[in-house]
Amino acid sequence: MQKRIEYSTLAKSILLSLALVGTAVEAATLKISHVRPQGTAIDLDVRQLSDELKAATDGDLKLKVYPANALGDYTVVQERVSLGAIDMAVQPPSAGADKRFQVIYMPYMVKNWNDAREAYTPGFTAA
Numbered sequence: 001m002q003k004r005i006e007y008s009t010l011a012k013s014i015l016l017s018l019a020l021v022g023t024a025v026e027a028a029t030l031k032i033s034h035v036r037p038q039g040t041a042i043d044l045d046v047r048q049l050s051d052e053l054k055a056a057t058d059g060d061l062k063l064k065v066y067p068a069n070a071l072g073d074y075t076v077v078q079e080r081v082s083l084g085a086i087d088m089a090v091q092p093p094s095a096g097a098d099k100r101f102q103v104i105y106m107p108y109m110v111k112n113w114n115d116a117r118e119a120y121t122p123g124f125t126a127a
Contacts, residue, residue: 026060030087033066033077042090043067063088 032050036042043065050063071077074091081089082097093101103116110116 028060029062029064031066031071032063032088032090033069033071033086034090035069035074035092037068046090 032046034042034046046063046065046067050065053061053063069077071080071086074089075094075096077086077089077091078094078097080086093104095102100120103120110119
């Protein structure tokens, strides 16, 4: 029930954002990719989001779901998202696009974000 409320809120937020910037919602099908196989929790959640967006927009906005790296591995997909060839992705970040994403793979090096900024940002000093 909680996830349904969250997705419904997300769908409504997207529509409200489009309305506030004065952009008419044209019929569109957006591509969303994820790395997990069909039938897994993330796949079911993305499909639920797709269904709720379609219902909230009377079918004007649809998501085409590409599970299990169907559009390429996560590094390729992240690059394609940055170029606009793929609209969205649910996946781990790729350090190929920005080396700073590697910080999440170094557990226990710092205690919090402030420590991470101080340790890994040249010239940064904590206030």
